[in-house]
Amino acid sequence: MINTLLRVLGHEYAGPVRRTVALMTATALAEGLSYALLVPVLRALFGSTPEDARPWLAAFGAAVAVYAVLRYVSDRSGFRVGTTMLHGMYERLGEHLARLPVGWYQPGRTGEVSVLASQGVLQAMGVIAHLLAPFISACVTPLTIVAVMLAYNWQLGLAGLAAVPLVAAVQLRTARATTATDMERVARERAATGRVIEYLQAQPVLRAGGRTGERFGLLDDSLKELRRASRRSTLSALPGVLGLAVTVQAVFTAVLALGAYLALGGDVGTAEVLAVLVLAARCADPLLSLAEMSGGIRAARAELIRLDDVLSTEPLPEPRVPREPSCHDIEFDAVTFRHGDRVVADGVTLSVPEGGRLAVVGPSGAGKTTLLQLLARFHDVDAGAVRIGGVDVREMDTAALMARIAIVFQDVYLFDGTIEENVRLGRPDATDAEVRAAAAAARLDEVIERLPGGWSTDVGEGGALLSGGERQRVSIARALLKDAPIVLLDEVTSALDPVNEAAVHAGIEELMAGRTVVLVAHRMRTVRRADSVAFLDAGRVVEQGSHEELLRRAGRYAAYWDLSLAGTARD
Incomplete structure (x- = not known):
C-alpha cells in the first residue's frame, strides 16, 4: 500500500513517509522489548528477596518512558506527514484535473471526482495519521514479544510463534473474501448519492405533478441495493473477524496449558510462566484489533487505487514546438x-x-x-x-x-x-x-x-x-x-x-x-x-x-x- 501511496503522491514524499514508518516500527519494538523486563521483575517479586525487583522496576519504568517519548514523536510525525500529504494530494489532483481535456468531464464523471476529491482523499491520506501506527504496532509488537518468549523458554515461544502463520492466513483470506463486496458497496454508495441528488433536484417536477407523497422509485431501489451490498460486505468480513478471534484465543489457551504443564513438571519457574502468560495476553489485544484496522486500510487502499486511476489518465499531448496561426480561418x-x-x-x-x-x-x-x-x-x-x-x-x-x-x-x-x-x-x-x-x-x-x-x-x-x-x-x-x-x-x-x-x-x-x-x-x-x-x-x-x-x-x-x-x- 505504501508503494501505491507514493506512486499517487510522487516520490518526493518517499523520504518523510519512510522515516515515519521507521519511527513507528522502532516505537513498536520498544513497546515489545519493554515487556521483556517483566520476567526479571516477577522472578524477583516471587523469589526469596523481593527487594531485588527494585532495579528491574526502575529499568522497566525507564523503558516505558522511552516508549512513551517514541510514541509521542512517531504519532506527531504521522500527523504532520499526513497533513503534508493531504495538502500535496489536493495540489496534485487539482493540477492534474486542470490539465485533463474538457471532454473527459462527462456528467457522471464529475460527481465521481467530486466524491473522490473530498471523502476519498481524506480517507486515503488519513491512513498515515490514524491507521498506520496502530497497524504497525499490532504487527511488530506481538512479534517482538514472541521473540522475547523464545529467549526465556523455547517451548512457550514456539507455541506463541505458531499464531503468526495462522493469523496471516486468516487476514489474507479475509482480504480476498471482502475485496469484491467492498468494491460493490462503494459503487452502491456512489449510486445512492447520485440518486439522492437527483431526488432533490426533481422536487419542482414532483411537486408540480402533485406527486410529493410518492416515494422516488429509483432512489428507493438504489437504497435497497446499498443495504444489500452493505449486508454482503459485513457477512463476508464476519468469518475473518471470528476466525481471528478464535485463532488468538486458541493460541493463548495453548500457551496457558503448556505453561501449566511445564510449571507442574518443574521445567520452568512459576514467575517465568506468569510473565510469559502476561506477555501472551499483551499479544492478544493488538492482534484482535487487526480485523478492524485491516478493513479501514483496505477501504483506504481502494480509494488510493481510484485516485491512481484518475492521476494515470493522460492529458491530451502538448506539442514540443507549438505553432501559432497567422490568421483565424x-x-x-x-x-x-x-x-x-x-x-x-x-x-x-x-x-x-x-x-x-x-x-x-x-x-x-x-x-x-x-x-x-x-x-x-x-x-x-x-x-x-x-x-x-x-x-x-x-x-x-x-x-x-x-x-x-x-x-x-x-x-x-x-x-x-x-x-x-x-x-x-x-x-x-x-x-x-x-x-x-x-x-x-x-x-x-x-x-x-x-x-x-x-x-x-x-x-x-x-x-x-x-x-x-x-x-x-x-x-x-x-x-x-x-x-x-x-x-x-x-x-x-x-x-x-x-x-x-x-x-x-x-x-x-x-x-x-x-x-x-x-x-x-x-x-x-x-x-x-x-x-x-x-x-x-x-x-x-x-x-x-x-x-x-x-x-x-x-x-x-x-x-x-x-x-x-x-x-x-x-x-
Whole structure:
C-alpha cells in the first residue's frame, strides 16, 4: 500500500513517509522489548528477596518512558506527514484535473471526482495519521514479544510463534473474501448519492405533478441495493473477524496449558510462566484489533487505487514546438471522431473563412456540438484534422488555443461569486471601463440596474440566483470581454422568453461582429445571420450552402426549415 501511496503522491514524499514508518516500527519494538523486563521483575517479586525487583522496576519504568517519548514523536510525525500529504494530494489532483481535456468531464464523471476529491482523499491520506501506527504496532509488537518468549523458554515461544502463520492466513483470506463486496458497496454508495441528488433536484417536477407523497422509485431501489451490498460486505468480513478471534484465543489457551504443564513438571519457574502468560495476553489485544484496522486500510487502499486511476489518465499531448496561426480561418478536414462504439463525426469536411459565419444545423444527436468541442480541443479527432489558420489545433499550445476562442454554450455555469467576478473571468486584467462596456454590449447593464446589489450581487452556486436569460447575458459579457477572434455558439436562446431572447440576440450580434463564428442552431431563424449553412445528420454533412441556396434545393434543410416554421406558427 505504501508503494501505491507514493506512486499517487510522487516520490518526493518517499523520504518523510519512510522515516515515519521507521519511527513507528522502532516505537513498536520498544513497546515489545519493554515487556521483556517483566520476567526479571516477577522472578524477583516471587523469589526469596523481593527487594531485588527494585532495579528491574526502575529499568522497566525507564523503558516505558522511552516508549512513551517514541510514541509521542512517531504519532506527531504521522500527523504532520499526513497533513503534508493531504495538502500535496489536493495540489496534485487539482493540477492534474486542470490539465485533463474538457471532454473527459462527462456528467457522471464529475460527481465521481467530486466524491473522490473530498471523502476519498481524506480517507486515503488519513491512513498515515490514524491507521498506520496502530497497524504497525499490532504487527511488530506481538512479534517482538514472541521473540522475547523464545529467549526465556523455547517451548512457550514456539507455541506463541505458531499464531503468526495462522493469523496471516486468516487476514489474507479475509482480504480476498471482502475485496469484491467492498468494491460493490462503494459503487452502491456512489449510486445512492447520485440518486439522492437527483431526488432533490426533481422536487419542482414532483411537486408540480402533485406527486410529493410518492416515494422516488429509483432512489428507493438504489437504497435497497446499498443495504444489500452493505449486508454482503459485513457477512463476508464476519468469518475473518471470528476466525481471528478464535485463532488468538486458541493460541493463548495453548500457551496457558503448556505453561501449566511445564510449571507442574518443574521445567520452568512459576514467575517465568506468569510473565510469559502476561506477555501472551499483551499479544492478544493488538492482534484482535487487526480485523478492524485491516478493513479501514483496505477501504483506504481502494480509494488510493481510484485516485491512481484518475492521476494515470493522460492529458491530451502538448506539442514540443507549438505553432501559432497567422490568421483565424477554420477548417474541418475529413474529421472522424468516435465516442465509445458510436461514430459521432464521420468524415466531416467544412471550412469557414476568417470573419465568416458558419451555422451547423440538424436533428438531435447529429454531432453538431461535437464539432465545437473538437475545434476547442475538448477531444482529439480519431482521423482527419481541425485547423485554425492552417495550423492543426493539436500543434498549438492549449492555452494559446483557448485564448483565441470564446465559447457560449446553451447551459451556462457561473461560479459562486458576484456578477462582476464572473464577467471578469473573461479577462481578469480588464479595466473597469472595459468590463462596463462589455456588460452594456451584452445588455447585462439592464439586469444590474434592477438588482439591489448591482455589480456586487451574488449569483449563487452555478448562477442559481439568476434567471436563464440573466445567466446568458453574463456569459456573453464574459465572452465579449475576452475579445477572442473566434466565437463558438451553441444555440443560446432556445429556452429563453421573448424579452431575454431579444436582449441576448443583440448581445450575440455584438459578439459576432468582425469575428470568425461557428454557430450551432436549434432555432432556425438564427441561421439567416450565417454566411454558410451545414446540415448534419448521423455525423455526416448532408447538405451545405447558403440559406437561400439550400431552400432552393428543396432537400433535407428545406424540409427542416419548413418544419421549424410550422412549429413557430403553432407557438
